[in-house]
Amino acid sequence: MTRSIKYIVSIGLLVCAINALAQDSLRVETVDSLQRQTKDSTDINIADLLKTMSPYSAISNKEDTLIVAISDTLKIEIADSLTMEEVDTTALPENGENYFSILIGTDYGKLITTLAQLDTRYEFNLGIQFSKSLRATVDYGYGELAPPNAIENGTYTSSGNYYRVGLDYMFTLAPKTFLSFGGMYASSAFNDEGTVEIESEIWPSLKERFTRNDFAANWAEFVLTTEAPILNKNKGFFSNLYWGIKFRLRFMIDRPVPENFDVYAIPGYGRTWNNVVPTANLFIVYKL
Amino acid sequence: MQKIAYILLFLTTFVQCNTCEDCDPIAEEPFLKIRFYKAVDSSRSIVIIDSINHIWAGDYSYYQDTVNTYTLPLNMHEDSSNFVISYRDTTDLSTMLTNSLNVIYDRSYVKRTDNILLQELNIIKATSDFETTNLLCGDTLNITCISNDALYQVYR
Numbered sequence: 001m002t003r004s005i006k007y008i009v010s011i012g013l014l015v016c017a018i019n020a021l022a023q024d025s026l027r028v029e030t031v032d033s034l035q036r037q038t039k040d041s042t043d044i045n046i047a048d049l050l051k052t053m054s055p056y057s058a059i060s061n062k063e064d065t066l067i068v069a070i071s072d073t074l075k076i077e078i079a080d081s082l083t084m085e086e087v088d089t090t091a092l093p094e095n096g097e098n099y100f101s102i103l104i105g106t107d108y109g110k111l112i113t114t115l116a117q118l119d120t121r122y123e124f125n126l127g128i129q130f131s132k133s134l135r136a137t138v139d140y141g142y143g144e145l146a147p148p149n150a151i152e153n154g155t156y157t158s159s160g161n162y163y164r165v166g167l168d169y170m171f172t173l174a175p176k177t178f179l180s181f182g183g184m185y186a187s188s189a190f191n192d193e194g195t196v197e198i199e200s201e202i203w204p205s206l207k208e209r210f211t212r213n214d215f216a217a218n219w220a221e222f223v224l225t226t227e228a229p230i231l232n233k234n235k236g237f238f239s240n241l242y243w244g245i246k247f248r249l250r251f252m253i254d255r256p257v258p259e260n261f262d263v264y265a266i267p268g269y270g271r272t273w274n275n276v277v278p279t280a281n282l283f284i285v286y287k288l
Numbered sequence: 289m290q291k292i293a294y295i296l297l298f299l300t301t302f303v304q305c306n307t308c309e310d311c312d313p314i315a316e317e318p319f320l321k322i323r324f325y326k327a328v329d330s331s332r333s334i335v336i337i338d339s340i341n342h343i344w345a346g347d348y349s350y351y352q353d354t355v356n357t358y359t360l361p362l363n364m365h366e367d368s369s370n371f372v373i374s375y376r377d378t379t380d381l382s383t384m385l386t387n388s389l390n391v392i393y394d395r396s397y398v399k400r401t402d403n404i405l406l407q408e409l410n411i412i413k414a415t416s417d418f419e420t421t422n423l424l425c426g427d428t429l430n431i432t433c434i435s436n437d438a439l440y441q442v443y444r
Binding site: 149151200201260261262 | 317340362363365397406407
């Protein structure tokens with residue numbers, strides 16, 4: 001029951017985070033557009049203004065007012081009397097810009113659990129952005145999972161390495177704010193070990209250690225990713241630093257099923273109680 | 289709002305830690321049951337076990353007689369268990385009787401749905417110096433039997 005409540009609370013918070021991301025990205029978009037309109041030299045004409053506003057579009061021009069569509073639901077009216085200044089436009093890709101970039105990241109949620117000594121887990125991510133919408137990703141991680149309730153009358157630890165490879169298709173929700181869908185193939189090589197204690201009244205009580213080696217598991221993942229800059233900066237280190245959440249739906253392909261008792265947890269996959277496992281990861285990534 | 293949501297997410301990560309509420313060893317050792325019958329008519333023979341392996345049986349709660357059936361825990365460290373059973377028949381409480389029982393088995397671990405890990409023994413053979421015996425597995429006589437389902441029947 002307690003576990004179910006925690007799960008529901010976690011899901012709720014994740015939904016809140018998505019909403020927060022979406023709202024922040026919309027706000028950034030608005031501010032950025034206004035900056036473009038309110039900073040520039042004195043006399044401008046509508047044509048010049050339209051050039052500076054790409055990729056946004058002017059939907060009408062009535063009398064002295066330009067109406068600009070920022071999104072489907074947000075439109076801004078800009079009086080012709082506004083003044084404009086030169087601004088840094090590198091934050092927004094121009095048509096024909098080279099989108100190629102390399103991304104280096106990590107799962108900071110796992111780092112937190114490691115620092116909190118709940119489990120020992122870390123994961124690093126390497127991505128290559130080929131185009132505006134396509135990105136290849138490779139993940140490598142290590143996990144040492146010790147679920148406290150895996151064996152009630154003993155201890156249990158599952159440890160090993162895992163990797164994932166996959167592709168993401170990205171949608172730009174707003175400048176520097178992305179939503180992507182992707183698929184990954186994952187594999188884990190791991191061992192498990194533990195102890196068991198069983199009391200006896202006649203014979204010596206049993207306190208035994210067990211170790212099982214050379215396990216391998218493979219699974220596929222459907223991944224939904226939200227991604228936005230940590231700070232709304234156009235220049236400097238933080239302009240390329242992003243964070244976000246990955247929602248994963250894992251589908252087990254094959255895993256070991258030992259004779260005596262089942263594997264309880266697989267590094268990179270998690271608990272083995274179901275062949276379809278939803279999960280979420282917090283990540284931070286730097287774009288080179 | 290965004291930052292608050294992230295902070296709450298961090299906190300839920302910490303909350304996931306579960307405390308171990310019952311991590312003590314448990315008395316869930318594998319066992320073999322033994323029951324006594326009268327050889328003449330196969331009716332129940334009521335006996336009182338005084339000691340097992342020369343240890344006063346009253347010290348143990350695990351194999352107290354409830355329905356004339358005694359529970360003998362099996363050794364989880366080896367593939368066999370030897371029992372020396374001293375007992376008295378209720379028809380003649382002054383005469384102490386002693387017999388020995390040897391049980392041979394294979395050991396393996398099984399996990400219950402409540403995540404308690406137990407040893408399950410596949411009993412291959414049970415021999416004794418009782419006159420007539422058989423090994424009952426559930427409702428049928430069998431040569432081999434899983435521990436805890438096995439009943440060693442003694443006809444004397």
